[in-house]
Amino acid sequence: EPEVTQTPSHQVTQMGQEVILRCVPISNHLYFYWYRQILGQKVEFLVSFYNNEISEKSEIFDDQFSVERPDGSNFTLKIRSTKLEDSAMYFCASRVGQGSYEQYFGPGTRLTVT
């Protein structure tokens, strides 16, 4: 069964460093998402991406964040200058397209900022 994959599973970085989190959505899916979950808190929406552009973003997704689909399979989230409060699980999700709203999540990347 196709699934969303994410790398790395765990990333440790120092405050102020740039990180790139990678995702490979399900191959026939057209909509891609990033969510985050701070330990013990709810899952929060960051950004959605369709047709090679951002379709929606939350107030969390400020200028420190960017997303890119550099090729036909990868979908990346970049954090330019990490802060301690960026420590969280980051989940990539995808959905197939119009008429189907079911989103499937990848296993997540645990980001630890020290």
Place this chain on the structure above:
Amino acid sequence: QKEVEQNSGPLSVPEGAIASLNCTYSDRVSQSFFWYRQYSGKSPELIMSIYSNGDKEDGRFTAQLNKASQYVSLLIRDSQPSDSATYLCAVNLMDTGRRALTFGSGTRLQVQP
């Protein structure tokens, strides 16, 4: 009012019993409702979606939707210890203008052997 609200639990049920999980949401025009299961340290796993008023059954799971009351629930029949997890309610909240999912904080379910 919180956008998507769930009791945090824990909800404790004996093995073989029915577990009933509830969720309320803030807007009247939402169309898409989802239940995810999340084991500790893992990602959300989609278990049910429901779009119309009424019941939708899939195996041991039944989702129930009442749009007039802004209420969606999940019943788990013949609960097993492996069902012990946090259950997340997620909604496309149309009145926020947002198409992405808004999650509740989740209800922790414990199934006692």
